[in-house]
Amino acid sequence: GAGVSQSPSNKVTEKGKDVELRCDPISGHTALYWYRQRLGQGLEFLIYFQGNSAPDKSGLPSDRFSAERTGESVSTLTIQRTQQEDSAVYLCASSLAAGGWMDTQYFGPGTRLTVL
């Protein structure tokens, strides 16, 4: 079946602009995660959704970052007033549920964000 998809694949924006990044998880996956990967680094956790609720937003770096999920499906990560340090690849992952053997996370290809 279809995997996790993300759009756009690349986004170039000017400093100070807002951007929206979209994630379509695998159908039926109730858990959804956003991570950020700076160049040459590992992944940093940003936020986790169980259904449409976000019980863990601890990784969001500032109040310029927000995310929502609707219909227990699509999620949007919004970055307001982008800064150059926001430049990174933003990765989305989904899993059947959080916990136990079911929690294999399937990752999308990512959105590469470049802030000029």
Next chain:
Amino acid sequence: DAKTTQPNSMESNEEEPVHLPCNHSTISGTDYIHWYRQLPSQGPEYVIHGLTSNVNNRMASLAIAEDRKSSTLILHRATLRDAAVYYCILRDKTGTYKYIFGTGTRLKVLA
């Protein structure tokens, strides 16, 4: 949060076995050990996971030390397509089960 330590890089010849080590000395009794790999310009993909016993699947084998403070991912015959960054990950247990990624091991496979 429990952390993992991996070598920054390793090299292997094609068709030879590769043993990728990971130390996780602060692992707790209920932490699963997950391995993912990330090919260039792609998102990470699941490789294998385990709790206490050694595990095998079509991609690799996972050998877990008896005290669980270390583990080794084994690729039985490396191919050029196995060149990737390999991440050994413990899962946060506070209820969100997010993955805590380290910097991983960059595997280079020589033809």
